[in-house]
Amino acid sequence: MRTRFLVACLLPLLLVTVTACTTSDDGGEVASVDGSAVPSATPSLSLLEQGVRWARCMRGHDVPQPDPEVVNGDGIRFGGAHKDGVDAGVLEKAQEACERYRPVLPASDMAHKVELSRLFARCMREHGVANFPDPEPDGRFDIKPPVENDPQFPPAKETCDAQEDAASSSGRAHE
Template sequence: MRKSFLGACLLPLLLVTAAACTKSDDGRDVASVGGTAAPSPTPSLSMLEQGIRYAQCMRAQGVAWPDPEVDGDSVRILGADKNVDADVLNKAEEACKPYQPTLSGPERERKVAGGLEFSRCMRENGVEDFPDPDASGPGDADDSVRKDPQFEQAEVTCRGRMRPSSGPSS
C-alpha cells in the first residue's frame, strides 16, 4: 500500500517537474483576437474574384465602388466616382491595399502590352504627354494630361481600336 501511495504522489511531481523544465512559448505562433496579421494579395484568385474582394473592401470603407465588369474574357476593374472626397478615398485605398488586384503571368503580359498600345495610340492622336504603363498597370493620365484639348477624341479613337481583352482596365 505504501508503494502505491508513493507512486501516486510521485507521478504528479514528475509531471510538474517536466513541465517546469520545458522551454516557454513566446506566443508568436498562436492566433489571437488582437493579432496584427494582415491579408496579402492572393494571385491564385482570378482577376474577377480579386476585383470583387477589393470593391467590397472599398465599400466597407465608405467609398461607393462598383464591382468589376466582365466582357468576354476581359475583366475591367472600375474606380470610384469622381466626386469622392480625396481624404476618404486615400484612407480607403490604404486600408484596402492588401486586397488590390494583381495581375500575373500571361494575363499581366497581355494587359501591359495593351496598355502600351493604348498609350502609343493616345500620343499618336495628339496627347503627347500620355504615360506608358508601369509595373502596377496601365498608364493613368493626371489632370494636366486630361485637360489636353485632344484628350477626349483621342480616348474615343483609341478605345475603339483596342480589342476588348487588351485595352487598359484600371
C-alpha cells in the first residue's frame, strides 16, 4: 500500500518536472552536452517554409524582408527588400542572428541554382546594369545600393526574372 502511495505521488511530480524542463520551439535548435544550443538541420521543412521562417526572423530584427515567392512550384525567390533603407549595422546583426534559418537547398539542386545565378548576372549586365556582380559560390548575390539604384535595374530585373522562370520551367535548371 505504501509503495502504491509513493508511485501515485511521484508519477505526477515526475510528469510536471519533465514538462517544466522542456520547451516547445520550431525545432531550430538542439541542446548540446554543455548546455548551449546549436543550430540543426531541418530537412522536414520545405524550401518555402524555410524561407518564410528566415524572412520572419529578419523582420523580427528590423529588416523589412518580405516572405519569399514560389517560383515554378518548386523553388523560391526573395524580392522587394530595400536594404539600402536599413542601417548597415542593423542589417549585419539581423543577417548574423538569422543565418541559422537561411534556406538550404538540397545538394542536388545547388549546382542548378548556381548556374541560374550566373545566367541571371549575365542577363542583368546585358540589359544595362554594368556593375551587376557575379554570384557567390552558393548562388546568392551581394548587391550593394549603387547597383540597386541603377535606373536600368528594375526593367533588367523584370526581364531577367522572366528568363530565369522560363529556364526553370523548361527543366534545364531549377532554383
